[in-house]
Amino acid sequence: MRWVTAELQSGRLAIGDHLPGERALAETLQISRGSLREALAVLEAIGTIRTSTGSGPRSGTILTAAPGQALSLSINLQLATRHVEHSHVLDVRLLLETWSAEHADLASGDWQATERLLDRMDEPELPIADFLVLDAEFHAALAHAAGNPLISTLMDALRTSISDHTLERATAIPDWAATAARLRAEHRDIYRRLRADDRDGAAELLRAHIRGYYAETSQGSAPAPVDGA
The missing domain is CATH 1.10.10.10 (Winged helix-like DNA-binding domain superfamily/Winged helix DNA-binding domain)
Incomplete structure:
Protein backbone atom coordinates (compact mmCIF):
# COMPACT_ATOMS: atom_id res chain seq x y z
CA MET A 1 0.00 0.00 0.00
CA THR A 64 -8.70 1.32 -9.38
CA ALA A 65 -8.27 3.02 -5.99
CA ALA A 66 -11.92 2.87 -4.94
CA PRO A 67 -11.64 4.15 -1.34
CA GLY A 68 -15.36 3.87 -0.77
CA GLN A 69 -15.11 0.08 -0.81
CA ALA A 70 -12.48 0.06 1.94
CA LEU A 71 -14.43 2.59 3.99
CA SER A 72 -17.62 0.57 3.58
CA LEU A 73 -15.89 -2.61 4.75
CA SER A 74 -14.53 -0.79 7.79
CA ILE A 75 -17.90 0.76 8.67
CA ASN A 76 -19.74 -2.55 8.30
CA LEU A 77 -17.20 -4.24 10.56
CA GLN A 78 -17.67 -1.49 13.12
CA LEU A 79 -21.43 -2.00 13.01
CA ALA A 80 -21.12 -5.78 13.22
CA THR A 81 -18.95 -5.57 16.34
CA ARG A 82 -21.29 -2.99 17.90
CA HIS A 83 -18.50 -0.40 18.17
CA VAL A 84 -20.77 1.87 16.17
CA GLU A 85 -24.36 2.28 17.32
CA HIS A 86 -27.43 3.40 15.39
CA SER A 87 -27.26 6.82 17.03
CA HIS A 88 -23.73 7.25 15.65
CA VAL A 89 -24.95 6.53 12.12
CA LEU A 90 -27.69 9.11 12.71
CA ASP A 91 -25.16 11.75 13.80
CA VAL A 92 -22.91 11.18 10.79
CA ARG A 93 -25.82 11.22 8.35
CA LEU A 94 -27.12 14.49 9.76
CA LEU A 95 -23.69 16.10 9.49
CA LEU A 96 -22.90 14.91 5.96
CA GLU A 97 -26.32 15.16 4.37
CA THR A 98 -27.44 18.52 5.71
CA TRP A 99 -24.02 20.03 4.87
CA SER A 100 -24.30 18.60 1.36
CA ALA A 101 -27.78 20.08 0.90
CA GLU A 102 -26.63 23.49 2.13
CA HIS A 103 -23.76 23.44 -0.38
CA ALA A 104 -25.57 21.79 -3.29
CA ASP A 105 -24.83 23.05 -6.79
CA LEU A 106 -27.55 22.57 -9.38
CA ALA A 107 -24.90 21.97 -12.03
CA SER A 108 -23.25 19.18 -10.02
CA GLY A 109 -26.28 16.96 -9.44
CA ASP A 110 -27.26 14.06 -11.67
CA TRP A 111 -30.93 14.95 -11.38
CA GLN A 112 -32.23 12.55 -14.02
CA ALA A 113 -30.64 9.60 -12.23
CA THR A 114 -31.93 10.90 -8.89
CA GLU A 115 -35.47 11.17 -10.25
CA ARG A 116 -35.25 7.63 -11.62
CA LEU A 117 -34.49 6.43 -8.08
CA LEU A 118 -37.62 8.20 -6.84
CA ASP A 119 -39.69 6.60 -9.60
CA ARG A 120 -38.37 3.15 -8.75
CA MET A 121 -39.32 3.68 -5.10
CA ASP A 122 -42.88 4.38 -6.25
CA GLU A 123 -43.36 0.76 -7.38
CA PRO A 124 -46.24 -0.52 -5.21
CA GLU A 125 -44.97 -4.10 -4.72
CA LEU A 126 -41.35 -3.16 -4.01
CA PRO A 127 -39.96 -5.25 -1.10
CA ILE A 128 -38.86 -3.33 1.98
CA ALA A 129 -35.19 -4.30 1.54
CA ASP A 130 -35.16 -3.12 -2.09
CA PHE A 131 -36.91 0.13 -1.16
CA LEU A 132 -34.30 0.89 1.50
CA VAL A 133 -31.40 0.13 -0.85
CA LEU A 134 -32.87 2.66 -3.30
CA ASP A 135 -33.47 5.04 -0.40
CA ALA A 136 -29.76 4.91 0.52
CA GLU A 137 -28.79 5.44 -3.13
CA PHE A 138 -31.07 8.47 -3.27
CA HIS A 139 -29.46 10.04 -0.21
CA ALA A 140 -25.97 9.36 -1.60
CA ALA A 141 -26.98 10.92 -4.94
CA LEU A 142 -28.15 14.09 -3.18
CA ALA A 143 -24.82 14.34 -1.36
CA HIS A 144 -22.98 14.18 -4.70
CA ALA A 145 -24.64 17.47 -5.68
CA ALA A 146 -22.37 19.31 -3.24
CA GLY A 147 -19.48 18.67 -5.63
CA ASN A 148 -17.14 17.61 -2.81
CA PRO A 149 -15.44 14.34 -3.82
CA LEU A 150 -14.55 13.42 -0.23
CA ILE A 151 -18.15 13.87 0.94
CA SER A 152 -19.28 11.80 -2.05
CA THR A 153 -16.81 9.05 -1.17
CA LEU A 154 -17.94 9.00 2.45
CA MET A 155 -21.60 8.84 1.43
CA ASP A 156 -20.91 6.08 -1.09
CA ALA A 157 -19.10 4.15 1.66
CA LEU A 158 -22.01 4.69 4.02
CA ARG A 159 -24.63 3.66 1.44
CA THR A 160 -24.60 -0.07 2.27
CA SER A 161 -24.40 0.66 5.96
CA ILE A 162 -27.35 3.06 5.72
CA SER A 163 -29.56 0.53 3.92
CA ASP A 164 -28.62 -2.23 6.39
CA HIS A 165 -29.12 0.16 9.30
CA THR A 166 -32.55 1.32 8.11
CA LEU A 167 -33.63 -2.25 7.29
CA GLU A 168 -32.71 -3.47 10.76
CA ARG A 169 -34.74 -0.66 12.29
CA ALA A 170 -37.69 -1.29 9.94
CA THR A 171 -38.74 -4.26 12.08
CA ALA A 172 -40.20 -1.71 14.54
CA ILE A 173 -42.57 -0.24 11.94
CA PRO A 174 -46.18 -1.49 12.39
CA ASP A 175 -47.50 -0.21 9.03
CA TRP A 176 -44.78 -0.25 6.40
CA ALA A 177 -47.11 0.90 3.60
CA ALA A 178 -47.93 4.10 5.47
CA THR A 179 -44.29 4.71 6.35
CA ALA A 180 -43.17 4.12 2.75
CA ALA A 181 -45.79 6.59 1.49
CA ARG A 182 -44.54 9.22 3.93
CA LEU A 183 -40.90 8.61 2.97
CA ARG A 184 -41.73 8.90 -0.73
CA ALA A 185 -43.50 12.21 -0.16
CA GLU A 186 -40.61 13.55 1.91
CA HIS A 187 -38.11 12.46 -0.73
CA ARG A 188 -40.05 14.33 -3.41
CA ASP A 189 -40.24 17.46 -1.26
CA ILE A 190 -36.49 17.41 -0.59
CA TYR A 191 -35.80 16.83 -4.29
CA ARG A 192 -38.05 19.73 -5.33
CA ARG A 193 -36.39 22.09 -2.85
CA LEU A 194 -32.93 21.26 -4.22
CA ARG A 195 -34.07 21.62 -7.84
CA ALA A 196 -35.49 25.03 -6.91
CA ASP A 197 -32.10 25.92 -5.36
CA ASP A 198 -33.68 26.23 -1.91
CA ARG A 199 -30.71 24.67 -0.20
CA ASP A 200 -31.53 25.74 3.34
CA GLY A 201 -35.08 24.49 2.96
CA ALA A 202 -33.85 21.16 1.62
CA ALA A 203 -31.41 20.82 4.53
CA GLU A 204 -34.20 21.39 7.05
CA LEU A 205 -36.42 18.82 5.36
CA LEU A 206 -33.53 16.33 5.26
CA ARG A 207 -32.86 16.85 8.96
CA ALA A 208 -36.51 16.24 9.83
CA HIS A 209 -36.70 13.28 7.42
CA ILE A 210 -33.68 11.47 8.89
CA ARG A 211 -34.63 12.18 12.49
CA GLY A 212 -38.23 11.20 11.81
CA TYR A 213 -37.29 7.73 10.60
CA TYR A 214 -34.98 7.25 13.57
CA ALA A 215 -37.72 8.30 16.00
CA GLU A 216 -40.34 6.10 14.33
CA THR A 217 -38.10 3.04 14.53
CA SER A 218 -36.86 3.55 18.07
CA GLN A 219 -39.49 1.14 19.45
CA GLY A 220 -40.86 3.68 21.88
CA SER A 221 -37.53 5.10 23.04
CA ALA A 222 -36.75 8.76 22.44
CA PRO A 223 -34.13 9.51 19.79
CA ALA A 224 -30.69 10.45 21.02
CA PRO A 225 -30.06 14.21 21.27
CA VAL A 226 -28.32 15.62 18.21
CA ASP A 227 -26.80 19.10 17.88
CA GLY A 228 -28.09 20.01 21.31
CA ALA A 229 -31.71 19.16 20.39
Missing part, protein backbone atom coordinates in the same frame (compact mmCIF):
# COMPACT_ATOMS: atom_id res chain seq x y z
CA ARG A 2 2.86 2.38 0.82
CA TRP A 3 4.42 1.64 -2.57
CA VAL A 4 1.14 2.19 -4.44
CA THR A 5 0.51 5.43 -2.53
CA ALA A 6 4.01 6.71 -3.28
CA GLU A 7 3.65 5.85 -6.98
CA LEU A 8 0.33 7.71 -7.16
CA GLN A 9 1.71 10.75 -5.36
CA SER A 10 4.73 10.92 -7.64
CA GLY A 11 2.61 10.62 -10.77
CA ARG A 12 4.39 7.46 -11.89
CA LEU A 13 1.06 5.65 -11.57
CA ALA A 14 -2.47 6.89 -12.22
CA ILE A 15 -5.92 5.39 -11.82
CA GLY A 16 -6.50 2.91 -14.63
CA ASP A 17 -2.81 2.02 -15.04
CA HIS A 18 -1.62 -1.57 -14.98
CA LEU A 19 0.71 -2.66 -12.21
CA PRO A 20 3.95 -4.38 -13.23
CA GLY A 21 3.91 -8.16 -13.54
CA GLU A 22 4.29 -10.30 -10.43
CA ARG A 23 7.97 -11.08 -10.98
CA ALA A 24 8.96 -7.45 -11.57
CA LEU A 25 6.85 -6.18 -8.69
CA ALA A 26 8.19 -8.80 -6.28
CA GLU A 27 11.74 -7.80 -7.22
CA THR A 28 10.91 -4.09 -6.78
CA LEU A 29 9.43 -4.66 -3.32
CA GLN A 30 12.02 -7.31 -2.44
CA ILE A 31 9.45 -9.84 -1.29
CA SER A 32 8.53 -13.35 -2.41
CA ARG A 33 5.86 -13.85 -5.06
CA GLY A 34 3.77 -15.72 -2.48
CA SER A 35 3.82 -12.72 -0.15
CA LEU A 36 3.08 -10.46 -3.10
CA ARG A 37 -0.01 -12.50 -4.02
CA GLU A 38 -1.28 -12.21 -0.44
CA ALA A 39 -0.76 -8.44 -0.51
CA LEU A 40 -2.50 -8.13 -3.88
CA ALA A 41 -5.47 -10.14 -2.57
CA VAL A 42 -5.85 -7.65 0.31
CA LEU A 43 -5.57 -4.67 -2.05
CA GLU A 44 -8.23 -6.18 -4.30
CA ALA A 45 -10.54 -6.81 -1.33
CA ILE A 46 -10.41 -3.15 -0.31
CA GLY A 47 -10.89 -1.87 -3.85
CA THR A 48 -7.39 -0.57 -4.57
CA ILE A 49 -6.81 -2.87 -7.56
CA ARG A 50 -8.79 -5.10 -9.91
CA THR A 51 -7.31 -8.32 -11.26
CA SER A 52 -8.62 -9.89 -14.46
CA THR A 53 -7.34 -12.91 -16.34
CA GLY A 54 -7.14 -13.26 -20.10
CA SER A 55 -5.74 -10.85 -22.65
CA GLY A 56 -6.51 -7.34 -23.78
CA PRO A 57 -6.38 -3.90 -22.22
CA ARG A 58 -8.70 -4.84 -19.33
CA SER A 59 -6.70 -7.89 -18.25
CA GLY A 60 -3.94 -7.99 -15.65
CA THR A 61 -3.79 -5.99 -12.42
CA ILE A 62 -5.29 -2.52 -12.80
CA LEU A 63 -5.15 0.27 -10.27
Whole structure:
Protein backbone atom coordinates (compact mmCIF):
# COMPACT_ATOMS: atom_id res chain seq x y z
CA MET A 1 0.00 0.00 0.00
CA ARG A 2 2.86 2.38 0.82
CA TRP A 3 4.42 1.64 -2.57
CA VAL A 4 1.14 2.19 -4.44
CA THR A 5 0.51 5.43 -2.53
CA ALA A 6 4.01 6.71 -3.28
CA GLU A 7 3.65 5.85 -6.98
CA LEU A 8 0.33 7.71 -7.16
CA GLN A 9 1.71 10.75 -5.36
CA SER A 10 4.73 10.92 -7.64
CA GLY A 11 2.61 10.62 -10.77
CA ARG A 12 4.39 7.46 -11.89
CA LEU A 13 1.06 5.65 -11.57
CA ALA A 14 -2.47 6.89 -12.22
CA ILE A 15 -5.92 5.39 -11.82
CA GLY A 16 -6.50 2.91 -14.63
CA ASP A 17 -2.81 2.02 -15.04
CA HIS A 18 -1.62 -1.57 -14.98
CA LEU A 19 0.71 -2.66 -12.21
CA PRO A 20 3.95 -4.38 -13.23
CA GLY A 21 3.91 -8.16 -13.54
CA GLU A 22 4.29 -10.30 -10.43
CA ARG A 23 7.97 -11.08 -10.98
CA ALA A 24 8.96 -7.45 -11.57
CA LEU A 25 6.85 -6.18 -8.69
CA ALA A 26 8.19 -8.80 -6.28
CA GLU A 27 11.74 -7.80 -7.22
CA THR A 28 10.91 -4.09 -6.78
CA LEU A 29 9.43 -4.66 -3.32
CA GLN A 30 12.02 -7.31 -2.44
CA ILE A 31 9.45 -9.84 -1.29
CA SER A 32 8.53 -13.35 -2.41
CA ARG A 33 5.86 -13.85 -5.06
CA GLY A 34 3.77 -15.72 -2.48
CA SER A 35 3.82 -12.72 -0.15
CA LEU A 36 3.08 -10.46 -3.10
CA ARG A 37 -0.01 -12.50 -4.02
CA GLU A 38 -1.28 -12.21 -0.44
CA ALA A 39 -0.76 -8.44 -0.51
CA LEU A 40 -2.50 -8.13 -3.88
CA ALA A 41 -5.47 -10.14 -2.57
CA VAL A 42 -5.85 -7.65 0.31
CA LEU A 43 -5.57 -4.67 -2.05
CA GLU A 44 -8.23 -6.18 -4.30
CA ALA A 45 -10.54 -6.81 -1.33
CA ILE A 46 -10.41 -3.15 -0.31
CA GLY A 47 -10.89 -1.87 -3.85
CA THR A 48 -7.39 -0.57 -4.57
CA ILE A 49 -6.81 -2.87 -7.56
CA ARG A 50 -8.79 -5.10 -9.91
CA THR A 51 -7.31 -8.32 -11.26
CA SER A 52 -8.62 -9.89 -14.46
CA THR A 53 -7.34 -12.91 -16.34
CA GLY A 54 -7.14 -13.26 -20.10
CA SER A 55 -5.74 -10.85 -22.65
CA GLY A 56 -6.51 -7.34 -23.78
CA PRO A 57 -6.38 -3.90 -22.22
CA ARG A 58 -8.70 -4.84 -19.33
CA SER A 59 -6.70 -7.89 -18.25
CA GLY A 60 -3.94 -7.99 -15.65
CA THR A 61 -3.79 -5.99 -12.42
CA ILE A 62 -5.29 -2.52 -12.80
CA LEU A 63 -5.15 0.27 -10.27
CA THR A 64 -8.70 1.32 -9.38
CA ALA A 65 -8.27 3.02 -5.99
CA ALA A 66 -11.92 2.87 -4.94
CA PRO A 67 -11.64 4.15 -1.34
CA GLY A 68 -15.36 3.87 -0.77
CA GLN A 69 -15.11 0.08 -0.81
CA ALA A 70 -12.48 0.06 1.94
CA LEU A 71 -14.43 2.59 3.99
CA SER A 72 -17.62 0.57 3.58
CA LEU A 73 -15.89 -2.61 4.75
CA SER A 74 -14.53 -0.79 7.79
CA ILE A 75 -17.90 0.76 8.67
CA ASN A 76 -19.74 -2.55 8.30
CA LEU A 77 -17.20 -4.24 10.56
CA GLN A 78 -17.67 -1.49 13.12
CA LEU A 79 -21.43 -2.00 13.01
CA ALA A 80 -21.12 -5.78 13.22
CA THR A 81 -18.95 -5.57 16.34
CA ARG A 82 -21.29 -2.99 17.90
CA HIS A 83 -18.50 -0.40 18.17
CA VAL A 84 -20.77 1.87 16.17
CA GLU A 85 -24.36 2.28 17.32
CA HIS A 86 -27.43 3.40 15.39
CA SER A 87 -27.26 6.82 17.03
CA HIS A 88 -23.73 7.25 15.65
CA VAL A 89 -24.95 6.53 12.12
CA LEU A 90 -27.69 9.11 12.71
CA ASP A 91 -25.16 11.75 13.80
CA VAL A 92 -22.91 11.18 10.79
CA ARG A 93 -25.82 11.22 8.35
CA LEU A 94 -27.12 14.49 9.76
CA LEU A 95 -23.69 16.10 9.49
CA LEU A 96 -22.90 14.91 5.96
CA GLU A 97 -26.32 15.16 4.37
CA THR A 98 -27.44 18.52 5.71
CA TRP A 99 -24.02 20.03 4.87
CA SER A 100 -24.30 18.60 1.36
CA ALA A 101 -27.78 20.08 0.90
CA GLU A 102 -26.63 23.49 2.13
CA HIS A 103 -23.76 23.44 -0.38
CA ALA A 104 -25.57 21.79 -3.29
CA ASP A 105 -24.83 23.05 -6.79
CA LEU A 106 -27.55 22.57 -9.38
CA ALA A 107 -24.90 21.97 -12.03
CA SER A 108 -23.25 19.18 -10.02
CA GLY A 109 -26.28 16.96 -9.44
CA ASP A 110 -27.26 14.06 -11.67
CA TRP A 111 -30.93 14.95 -11.38
CA GLN A 112 -32.23 12.55 -14.02
CA ALA A 113 -30.64 9.60 -12.23
CA THR A 114 -31.93 10.90 -8.89
CA GLU A 115 -35.47 11.17 -10.25
CA ARG A 116 -35.25 7.63 -11.62
CA LEU A 117 -34.49 6.43 -8.08
CA LEU A 118 -37.62 8.20 -6.84
CA ASP A 119 -39.69 6.60 -9.60
CA ARG A 120 -38.37 3.15 -8.75
CA MET A 121 -39.32 3.68 -5.10
CA ASP A 122 -42.88 4.38 -6.25
CA GLU A 123 -43.36 0.76 -7.38
CA PRO A 124 -46.24 -0.52 -5.21
CA GLU A 125 -44.97 -4.10 -4.72
CA LEU A 126 -41.35 -3.16 -4.01
CA PRO A 127 -39.96 -5.25 -1.10
CA ILE A 128 -38.86 -3.33 1.98
CA ALA A 129 -35.19 -4.30 1.54
CA ASP A 130 -35.16 -3.12 -2.09
CA PHE A 131 -36.91 0.13 -1.16
CA LEU A 132 -34.30 0.89 1.50
CA VAL A 133 -31.40 0.13 -0.85
CA LEU A 134 -32.87 2.66 -3.30
CA ASP A 135 -33.47 5.04 -0.40
CA ALA A 136 -29.76 4.91 0.52
CA GLU A 137 -28.79 5.44 -3.13
CA PHE A 138 -31.07 8.47 -3.27
CA HIS A 139 -29.46 10.04 -0.21
CA ALA A 140 -25.97 9.36 -1.60
CA ALA A 141 -26.98 10.92 -4.94
CA LEU A 142 -28.15 14.09 -3.18
CA ALA A 143 -24.82 14.34 -1.36
CA HIS A 144 -22.98 14.18 -4.70
CA ALA A 145 -24.64 17.47 -5.68
CA ALA A 146 -22.37 19.31 -3.24
CA GLY A 147 -19.48 18.67 -5.63
CA ASN A 148 -17.14 17.61 -2.81
CA PRO A 149 -15.44 14.34 -3.82
CA LEU A 150 -14.55 13.42 -0.23
CA ILE A 151 -18.15 13.87 0.94
CA SER A 152 -19.28 11.80 -2.05
CA THR A 153 -16.81 9.05 -1.17
CA LEU A 154 -17.94 9.00 2.45
CA MET A 155 -21.60 8.84 1.43
CA ASP A 156 -20.91 6.08 -1.09
CA ALA A 157 -19.10 4.15 1.66
CA LEU A 158 -22.01 4.69 4.02
CA ARG A 159 -24.63 3.66 1.44
CA THR A 160 -24.60 -0.07 2.27
CA SER A 161 -24.40 0.66 5.96
CA ILE A 162 -27.35 3.06 5.72
CA SER A 163 -29.56 0.53 3.92
CA ASP A 164 -28.62 -2.23 6.39
CA HIS A 165 -29.12 0.16 9.30
CA THR A 166 -32.55 1.32 8.11
CA LEU A 167 -33.63 -2.25 7.29
CA GLU A 168 -32.71 -3.47 10.76
CA ARG A 169 -34.74 -0.66 12.29
CA ALA A 170 -37.69 -1.29 9.94
CA THR A 171 -38.74 -4.26 12.08
CA ALA A 172 -40.20 -1.71 14.54
CA ILE A 173 -42.57 -0.24 11.94
CA PRO A 174 -46.18 -1.49 12.39
CA ASP A 175 -47.50 -0.21 9.03
CA TRP A 176 -44.78 -0.25 6.40
CA ALA A 177 -47.11 0.90 3.60
CA ALA A 178 -47.93 4.10 5.47
CA THR A 179 -44.29 4.71 6.35
CA ALA A 180 -43.17 4.12 2.75
CA ALA A 181 -45.79 6.59 1.49
CA ARG A 182 -44.54 9.22 3.93
CA LEU A 183 -40.90 8.61 2.97
CA ARG A 184 -41.73 8.90 -0.73
CA ALA A 185 -43.50 12.21 -0.16
CA GLU A 186 -40.61 13.55 1.91
CA HIS A 187 -38.11 12.46 -0.73
CA ARG A 188 -40.05 14.33 -3.41
CA ASP A 189 -40.24 17.46 -1.26
CA ILE A 190 -36.49 17.41 -0.59
CA TYR A 191 -35.80 16.83 -4.29
CA ARG A 192 -38.05 19.73 -5.33
CA ARG A 193 -36.39 22.09 -2.85
CA LEU A 194 -32.93 21.26 -4.22
CA ARG A 195 -34.07 21.62 -7.84
CA ALA A 196 -35.49 25.03 -6.91
CA ASP A 197 -32.10 25.92 -5.36
CA ASP A 198 -33.68 26.23 -1.91
CA ARG A 199 -30.71 24.67 -0.20
CA ASP A 200 -31.53 25.74 3.34
CA GLY A 201 -35.08 24.49 2.96
CA ALA A 202 -33.85 21.16 1.62
CA ALA A 203 -31.41 20.82 4.53
CA GLU A 204 -34.20 21.39 7.05
CA LEU A 205 -36.42 18.82 5.36
CA LEU A 206 -33.53 16.33 5.26
CA ARG A 207 -32.86 16.85 8.96
CA ALA A 208 -36.51 16.24 9.83
CA HIS A 209 -36.70 13.28 7.42
CA ILE A 210 -33.68 11.47 8.89
CA ARG A 211 -34.63 12.18 12.49
CA GLY A 212 -38.23 11.20 11.81
CA TYR A 213 -37.29 7.73 10.60
CA TYR A 214 -34.98 7.25 13.57
CA ALA A 215 -37.72 8.30 16.00
CA GLU A 216 -40.34 6.10 14.33
CA THR A 217 -38.10 3.04 14.53
CA SER A 218 -36.86 3.55 18.07
CA GLN A 219 -39.49 1.14 19.45
CA GLY A 220 -40.86 3.68 21.88
CA SER A 221 -37.53 5.10 23.04
CA ALA A 222 -36.75 8.76 22.44
CA PRO A 223 -34.13 9.51 19.79
CA ALA A 224 -30.69 10.45 21.02
CA PRO A 225 -30.06 14.21 21.27
CA VAL A 226 -28.32 15.62 18.21
CA ASP A 227 -26.80 19.10 17.88
CA GLY A 228 -28.09 20.01 21.31
CA ALA A 229 -31.71 19.16 20.39
